[in-house]
Amino acid sequence: MAETISREFRLEFPKNLVKEPVISNVIKKFDLTANIRRADVTADGGWLILSIEGAPEVLDDAEKYISECGVKISPAESDLN
Numbered sequence: 001m002a003e004t005i006s007r008e009f010r011l012e013f014p015k016n017l018v019k020e021p022v023i024s025n026v027i028k029k030f031d032l033t034a035n036i037r038r039a040d041v042t043a044d045g046g047w048l049i050l051s052i053e054g055a056p057e058v059l060d061d062a063e064k065y066i067s068e069c070g071v072k073i074s075p076a077e078s079d080l081n
Helices: 022-030 056-068
Strands: 005-014 033-042 045-054 072-075
Touching: 005 022, 005 056, 022 033, 022 045, 022 056, 045 056, 056 072
Parallel strands: none
Antiparallel strands: 005 045, 005 072, 033 045
16 A cells, blocks of 8 residues: 655635636645645635545646646645644
């Protein structure tokens, strides 16, 4: 069985991507387990903290995909336990 790890990211969505299914698409495309830990989204844009679990190389590809969609992605400095 392949090793799975979890990573937590902060995603920042511009106004034009708020209604796009970016998270749903990345989960399906890369067969990931995801948990939205916190979010603040309005019609003008927003951010969320996303925890995703999968094989390390798959998470690398998913991170690249999210960025290529136009979402700013960075490691989350979570205060959530």
